[in-house]
Amino acid sequence: MNEDDKYSNRFRSWKHKGRDQETMRRQRNEMSVELRKQKRDDTLLKRRNVPIVDDTLDELDTDTRPSTSKLEEIVANATSQDNAIQLNAVQQARKLLSSDRNPPIDDLIKSGILPILVGCLRRPDNPSLQFEAAWALTNIASGTSTQTQAVVDAGAVPLFLELLRSDHQNVCEQAVWALGNIIGDGPKLRDEVISLGVVPPLLEFINPEIPISFLRNVTWVIVNLCRNKEPPPPIDTIKSLLPALCELIHHPDNNILVDTVWALSYLTDGGNDQIQMVIDSSVVPFLVPLLSHQEVKVQTAALRAVGNIVTGTDDQTQVVLNCGVLEHFPALLSHHKEKINKEAVWFLSNITAGNQAQVQAVITAGLIPQVIMHLHKSDFQTQKEAAWAISNLTISGNPQQVAYVVQQGVIPPFCDLLSAKDNQVVQVVLDGINNTLKMAASNSEVVANMIEECGGLDKIEALQSHENEEIYKLAYDIIEQFFSADIDEELAPDSTQGFQFDPSAALPPDGEFKFN
Helix, strand or coil: CCHHHHHHHHHHHHHCCCCCHHHHCCCHHHCCCCHHHHHHHHHHHHCCCCCCCCCCCCHHHCCCCCCHHHHHHHHHHHCCCCHHHHHHHHHHHHHHHCCCCCCCHHHHHHCCCHHHHHHHCCCCCCHHHHHHHHHHHHHHCCCCHHHHHHHHHCCHHHHHHHHCCCCCHHHHHHHHHHHHHHHCCCHHHHHHHHHCCCHHHHHHCCCCCCCHHHHHHHHHHHHHHHCCCCCCCCHHHHHHHHHHHHHHCCCCCHHHHHHHHHHHHHHCCCCHHHHHHHHHCCCHHHHHHHHHCCCHHHHHHHHHHHHHHCCCCHHHHHHHHHCCHHHHHHHHHCCCCHHHHHHHHHHHHHHCCCCHHHHHHHHHCCCHHHHHHHHHHCCHHHHHHHHHHHHHHHHHCCHHHHHHHHHCCCHHHHHHHHHCCCHHHHHHHHHHHHHHHHHHHHHHHHHHHHHHHCCHHHHHHHHHHCCCHHHHHHHHHHHHHHHCCCCCCCCCCCCCCCCCCCCCCCCCCCCCCCCC
């Protein structure tokens, strides 16, 4: 290691107290991830069965486990040279697969009907047959990964791509729907369909003449093209999709708008290079105002998208701040949806991980009292995000900024979280307390008194016997450095003095108490 590297490492260790910028800024997958819910959402995103609304129902519509003989009859008739018999058989198969309860997908696959259905896609002379077969295959592809793969293995994808050029809109739309289910299965099939050329014809459907229901399906397929980040979509695909997303973000239909913003959120969840591609598309100024959209689903998606952007570099974060994003946060931090509160605080934790000007922007916007409120009395996951926001500020902020947060009353609720069962939260809080005491320098006794008066000292002392090595070492260091000396009560500073700030000022005025 050369001398420059040595001093660089020492400086980083001092400035960030053991946490570097990458550690401080956190992608959402490092938050509390609700895996079961995420899996359910992914399945729902892929599954797009079409309900039966206009057909005359027969016994097949209510019997989701047809007999072997019935299936054999359907398969035999589906190969009939009589167009009417063949169409009726394919319709019967489609009806079985359109059940919302438990469609017998595996039974149909085992019956051998898959290659027959795929063959029906090759019948431009019979668009009704193409439509029914495409519908049936769409619903098979809406099942498990194995079932979706069976449709691909049967050779359906190239034929669906051909059907995107069909003169019959219902056939064309059903092909879009089927491809969306296949793409939505995961990155492997997504990239396979991309390699076969799905993107150009798909984007041609984004035009004023397309019916709204069709455009909703096209937008949903674009969402699936943007999903998954291991690996992310090919760079050329992202570049092709971004202009379309920039156009769709202005669409008045809420369903299209929600899907468009989710697509952007997936792209911005793929690392700094993808974040920059989204920024370079000039969509961010149109994305930020959606944080105050009247539809909660739009707000949620927009908050996720801008939140992902501020996990990037300071410069990328500044692009969002320059769009006036913090003006929307008083409402988001007091939103009736706890999930939005949590993600709003997570967003701010990534801002307070930035430079001092960005920390100051949060203070000037008057958001610190709301963060402290969530630290005090929100549900635990939101409290956890608030702890990160405060702790990051004690690392990135200057002494005056940290003093302001202390003056706002952060110490008691911060110390309360030292009793949490979550080791990460305890460590984040200890980091923040340690940083604050160090930042206070010669005035650390004032902060130490505050910690002792709210019961924080007792909690820190108890953590010296914690099973986690990093926690007990940090607790020991705090006690050793700031609480081990016998303090003369008469000489000890009054903890009510020293924080006499002007509440309307973002920083303490000159002449009053500041951290040195």
